[in-house]
Amino acid sequence: MPDFDDVDASNLHRQVLYGTSDVGRPKVEAAKARLQDLNPDIVIETHDAALTSENALGIIEKYDVIVDGTDNFATRYLVNDACVLLGKPNVYGSIFRFEGQASVFSAADGPCYRCLYPEPPPPHLVPSCAEGGVLGVLPGVVGTIQATETIKLLTGIGETLVGRLLLFDALRMSLAYTTRAGAFLLLLTEVHPRLLDLPPQPYPAGAPSLPGPQQLSINEAPLPAETAPVGPPAPPAAPEA
Numbered sequence: 714m715p716d717f718d719d720v721d722a723s724n725l726h727r728q729v730l731y732g733t734s735d736v737g738r739p740k741v742e743a744a745k746a747r748l749q750d751l752n753p754d755i756v757i758e759t760h761d762a763a764l765t766s767e768n769a770l771g772i773i774e775k776y777d778v779i780v781d782g783t784d785n786f787a788t789r790y791l792v793n794d795a796c797v798l799l800g801k802p803n804v805y806g807s808i809f810r811f812e813g814q815a816s817v818f819s820a821a822d823g824p825c826y827r828c829l830y831p832e833p834p835p836p837h838l839v840p841s842c843a844e845g846g847v848l849g850v851l852p853g854v855v856g857t858i859q860a861t862e863t864i865k866l867l868t869g870i871g872e873t874l875v876g877r878l879l880l881f882d883a884l885r886m887s888l889a890y891t892t893r894a895g896a897f898l899l900l901l902t903e904v905h906p907r908l909l910d911l912p913p914q915p916y917p918a919g920a921p922s923l924p925g926p927q928q929l930s931i932n933e934a935p936l937p938a939e940t941a942p943v944g945p946p947a948p949p950a951a952p953e954a
């Protein structure tokens with residue numbers, strides 16, 4: 714669990730691990746205390762630092778499954794790239810306004826985050842939390858989906874989100890998932906270059922012409938042909954490796 718931040722009162726409506734008595738404490742310390750209160754037998758290693766190109770490989774290589782809870786694109790690409798280089802499954806979740814996404818990237822038989830979004834969007838296209846906002850319950854919803862995928866990966870049960878992108882729309886209360894074949898097939902054609910090492914900090918921003926992840930909306934994304942409502946599960950959309 715790496716984080717360099719302290720708990721702030723403005724976090725409490727969406728960051729479900731913390732309470733008012735934690736305000737001002739380092740987040741890793743408060744999160745560890747809360748989780749060990751739930752289960753004193755679990756072992757939690759904290760890293761009270763920002764994840765950087767210098768420390769990412771050393772931290773990530775110690776764990777079997779990585780859960781991406783990042784709130785910025787530079788760190789999200791860093792986590793992706795380190796997971797690809799180390800061959801670690803990366804349980805992805807993100808939120809924006811009233812919508813959330815989840816997937817499992819960088820598994821042995823599936824695509825990575827860059828297969829879906831090859832480069833970060835340019836900074837001027839990325840709204841801040843204050844500008845974009847987020848519904849307070851969304852991190853809990855998406856985080857619980859990520860926890861579900863993590864349990865499935867560790868126990869080997871069920872059908873994970875490898876090769877599929879789950880889209881949650883809180884306003885419509887809809888869950889859909891898509892193979893986004895066009896995006897995931899990038900894996901097969903290697904549109905993004907093979908990663909050989911982590912780029913230096915700061916992680917480079919994308920070219921202005923590239924579509925950014927923040928532009929993907931359930932309502933706007935060109936998904937109909939490949940989107941199916943969650944119900945009877947569609948066949949796993951694993952790209953043929």
Ligand SMILES: [Zn+2]
Pocket residue numbers: 824825826827828829900905
């Ligand atoms: Zn990839």
